[in-house]
Every structure is written in structure tokens, then in C-alpha cells.
Amino acid sequence: MLTLCLLPPAMAAQLVRVGAYHFPPYVTKPESPAPGGLLPELLAALNAAQDDYRFELLPTSVTRRYRDFIQGRYDLILFESPNWGWQGVEMDKLDLHISDAEVYVARAEPGRGQDYFASLKGKRMALYSGYHYGFAGFNSDQEYLRRTFSAVLTYSHDSNLRMLLHGRAELSVVPRSYLHLYQQSNPQERERLLVSARTDQVYHHHALLRRNGPLGAQALAELLARLQASGRLAQLLERYQLHATTDAALEQADPMQL
The missing domain is CATH 3.40.190.10 (Periplasmic binding protein-like II)
Incomplete structure (x- = not known):
């Protein structure tokens, strides 16, 4: 059985x-x-x-x-x-x-150093729409960022970095991890970007x-x-x-x- x-x-x-x-x-x-x-x-x-x-x-x-x-x-x-x-x-x-951390990035120019990041005043910013930035008190409202920081809002870190390189913006804020990977993929642009030693947020x-x-x-x-x-x-x-x-x-x- x-x-x-x-x-x-x-x-x-x-x-x-x-x-x-x-x-x-x-x-x-x-x-x-x-x-x-x-x-x-x-x-x-x-x-x-x-x-x-x-x-x-x-x-x-x-x-x-x-x-x-x-x-x-x-x-x-x-x-x-x-x-x-x-x-x-x-x-x-x-x-x-x-x-991780977010760092400020600008286009490298002769005579421009870390003191360039001491103030946001008068600098046009390229930012990622919907993100919360430390310098803005984590207020992600688009109109507030445009009005207060002359911000151009996009949906791409690459676009923001290209805006810097082409002179259409003066500052951006990018995750440090992303920036390292971007520089690995685009080594020819490493020397064209100035990266802040200070962070916007950790x-x-x-x-x-x-x-x-x-x-x-x-x-x-x-x-x-x-x-x-x-x-x-x-x-x-x-x-x-x-x-x-x-x-x-x-x-x-x-x-x-x-």
C-alpha cells in the first residue's frame, strides 16, 4: 500500500x-x-x-x-x-x-576659486525640479526658487551641468556621488567644472x-x-x-x- x-x-x-x-x-x-x-x-x-x-x-x-x-x-x-x-x-x-552630499558646481574660469561659492547673490542657478535644497530651507516650490534664486528648473543633472558649461547658468547643486560618475563618463569635462569644497546638505x-x-x-x-x-x-x-x-x-x- x-x-x-x-x-x-x-x-x-x-x-x-x-x-x-x-x-x-x-x-x-x-x-x-x-x-x-x-x-x-x-x-x-x-x-x-x-x-x-x-x-x-x-x-x-x-x-x-x-x-x-x-x-x-x-x-x-x-x-x-x-x-x-x-x-x-x-x-x-x-x-x-x-x-552622500550635495555640492555646488560652477564653470571653471581663470581666477575663479572657492570664494566664488561664498554667496548665491546675483548668480543664476540651474536646479532639479522637485528637489529639496539646503540653501532654500528645503522649500521645493518652483515659483519660490525662480523668484528667490533666479533658478532655472530642469529634470536632468546632465542638463544643469551643460547649462553651466554653455554659460546659461552660473551655479548648480549636484549629488557628489552623481558628479563622480559623471566625471568618470566625461573626463574631458573634469577640468571645465569647479566643484565646491563645502556642501549644500549632507x-x-x-x-x-x-x-x-x-x-x-x-x-x-x-x-x-x-x-x-x-x-x-x-x-x-x-x-x-x-x-x-x-x-x-x-x-x-x-x-x-x-
Whole structure:
């Protein structure tokens, strides 16, 4: 007589939807069939390292991300700051202990040095629409930036840097990680750009999680700790010119004079 051994079916992995908007080098073209940047690679690494959760990228936009989060369209967003317009939104937070910074960039010219970055007054700025800048008190309102800082707003760091090189703007603010990668890809432009030694803001990256969502902050911390222990997280950060930090020693530079 043949005895059948009935085993319980394997439990399906819990789906975790991760919000993503175009934010190079963290995410590029999240709405495309093959998004690029650190985030898609990190999600692939998390999916490969365990079977309890399945991380899936969900495209949003730099301005729509708040509403999508509140409405529960996604469960988690990475490489964010609670200061970037999230005040008053109910959430759980996890410090990722990953740092980056935004730096001022201008066109290099004879006699122009670091003192050029001492004041914004009278300088036309090329900025990324929807971003929160330290010099503006993290106010991302387009009209405010245009009126107060003579800002031209675009949706591309490359466009902003080209505006500097072509004399259509005098200052831009770019993530340091992105600038390193840009200079690697465009070595001929390295000497044409003057980069500030001071920062506009230091990124203390966080994960923001929907309260009572499928994944809690402690569970996410444990998953990231596994990637850290395996060396995979460090490899990803190095590729994208980012750094892990375990302390709060990084401080934002003094505000510029307006």
C-alpha cells in the first residue's frame, strides 16, 4: 500500500512594493522596462538573499511620491530624508547609515576659486525640479526658487551641468556621488567644472516604511545586515561612489550667504 505524505504548501513570499522616482545615481528611469541605478540592484540583491519577501519596484514621481505613500500604493521608499517634505506623514523610519552630499558646481574660469561659492547673490542657478535644497530651507516650490534664486528648473543633472558649461547658468547643486560618475563618463569635462569644497546638505539616507505594512523597520535592518555581512552591500555602494557610516559625525556646512 502506497502511503502519501502530504506536506503543507510553501508559503509565498510577502510582496513589498518599493517606491522609486528618477533620482540618479540611486534610480534612473524607474518607469522603463529596465530601470538603472543603485536601487534596482539593491532590490535584486535582497531578493536573491532570502525567500521571505519579494521586493518589487513601483514607479512614482518626485512630487507624487507623498500622495502615493499615504494612499498605500507602495510600502517602502529608500534613500530618502524625513526632511524632504515628509513632515506630518505617519511612517516608520530606518537610518540606512549611508551617506552622500550635495555640492555646488560652477564653470571653471581663470581666477575663479572657492570664494566664488561664498554667496548665491546675483548668480543664476540651474536646479532639479522637485528637489529639496539646503540653501532654500528645503522649500521645493518652483515659483519660490525662480523668484528667490533666479533658478532655472530642469529634470536632468546632465542638463544643469551643460547649462553651466554653455554659460546659461552660473551655479548648480549636484549629488557628489552623481558628479563622480559623471566625471568618470566625461573626463574631458573634469577640468571645465569647479566643484565646491563645502556642501549644500549632507544626505543621511533613511528608509521610510508604511506603518503596519508588510515589512517593518527591524526586519529591513536585519535583511540589510545580511547583505553587509556578505560584502554585497559594500560592493554596491562602492560602485555608486557612496559610503557607509555608523556615526553622526558628518555635519552640514555653514549656510551660504544670500
